[in-house]
Amino acid sequence: MRGIGKRLLAGVCLLALAACGQPAAERKQTASGPAGGTLKAVRDRGYVNCGASTGTVGFGAPDSHGYWRGLDIETCRAVAAAVLGDKDKARFVPLTGQQRLTALQSGEIDILPRTTTWTLSRDANGVNFTLPNYYDYDGIMVRRDRGVTNSRELDGASVCVQTGSTTEVTFTNLMASVAPNLKAVIFDSTQATRQAFFSGRCDALITDASGLASVRATMASNPDDFIIFPADGKLSPLTPAVRHGDDQWFDIVKWSFQALLMAEELGIDQANVDEMRQSQDPTIRRFLGVEPGNGAALGLDEEWTYRIVKQLGNYGEMFDRNVGAGSPLKLDRGPNRLFRDGGLMVPMAFN
Ligand SMILES: N[C@@H](CCC(=O)N[C@@H](CS)C(=O)NCC(=O)O)C(=O)O
Structure with a gap:
């Protein structure tokens, strides 16, 4: 101090x-992902390594039982649900502001979903930002x-x-x-x-x-x-990031978050997702993998979106319980509303 x-x-x-902007330690780093790609490494290991904050209730902090909770934490759990079938197959590494990008570049973590603002110098120096999971100021x-x-x-x-x-x-x-x-x-x-x-x-x-x-x-x-x-x-815009050099993993992380947004857009939530699998709406059927294709395109099975929503709900539910009305923070949805509701969250097409 x-x-x-x-x-x-x-x-x-x-x-x-x-x-x-561009810490010296980061500047010299080149991304060093696992041979065979991150997806294979994560499957072989059996869990996703997620960069976490050192303790910000609502975004990322362990509860009194040591279970990690928060919007950023669940962003990573969604990837674990998609890739490994279980939101709890994720481990969290607390990182300071200085450590976080280096930990991603060096391969210590697979994803950095930790209150990290998307900036040019970071983006150009070894990491790829996926899509904002929280618009902040x-x-x-x-x-x-x-x-x-x-x-x-x-x-x-x-x-x-x-x-x-x-x-x-x-x-x-x-x-x-x-x-x-x-x-x-x-x-x-x-x-x-x-x-x-x-x-x-x-x-x-x-x-x-x-x-x-x-x-x-x-x-x-x-x-x-x-x-x-x-x-x-x-x-x-606080945005989860992955290492440079692994486009498949980049896509999986990006679309795991998109699935949370699209579920909200389509009115699919944790309580009704089973029922929704019976829907005749072609957009819902494709989204939930009843009509196959999206899973195979990413190298996943066809139930990956179903698992995300079944285990975590949609983005609205996730926002509410972690940082919104159902949490001590009581943050307004503001720009984090879906685009159709006047916000900046744009669900991309699942086709
Ligand atoms: N969004 C800013 C700041 C993010 C940040 O790391 N802020 C610190 C200072 S409050 C923080 O939230 N740390 C969370 C923690 O360690 O729990 C950035 O990307 O640099």
Whole structure:
């Protein structure tokens, strides 16, 4: 942990840009997937290795029994259900912001579904982003009694910032645009950053707004004492990633998530999926593999979508129980609604 004075900020911000955009450790890495491809390796091993966060309730954290839960966790469990027939054939490796992309490139994990924003430098350096599983934005949390409601009014405040995250870039941009006198207090770990904020070490905490909602719901003694506002009004699509160089695995991960969206679009949920298999609607029959073809195209059996929905439900159900109305976070669906409902989630055709 180190506080930094204004004079040092220019240098720190340059370092920050290097760290979040294209960390040196990542830059030199080339993707090293298993011989024979990831699908074969996962089948031989019997479980999927998933990169997880170090603990963000709603997105990825173990419960009191050590069972991993969250939207990102279930994104990975959907792949396990599709490929191995069982959502629980997945293991979770907690990774810091700094470690996550290297762990994917080196083959330690098969999928990185961990609150990771899709950016050009990451995409061009060894990983492929699939499709966003949560449209987020960078947020700032302050105590309500400070009376600050936007980034401009925050100028002069100290802000807890975590390394290895795109939030560092957002912080730098804020200084260059609306709040030149912000002071960064930088930490390497998520937990240290959060604790520093709650112990009064900084006036504000900057990170994904979803992460802030999670932290406020789980760490604040009185959540109403804190407000969250957008840092800069830009969207930050959190997107699961895979290694470069394995198109089949890339497709499987992408379409396992698409299956959750399409199930919602077609009105198929965990409770009615068995009944839906009797449907005469050709779109539903093709989606659920009653009419074969989609499974074979991906190198899977024809029941992969059925298993995903039977074991996890559709995206709406998954959103609700992890981060929405049925969870402590109570996040609004917002841009994460289906396109037909005014959101950005577009179910692609299963034909
Ligand atoms: N979306 C941003 C930030 C993501 C991120 O890793 N944020 C940290 C800081 S709060 C976090 O959520 N960590 C989750 C955890 O370790 O549990 C990025 O891709 O860089």
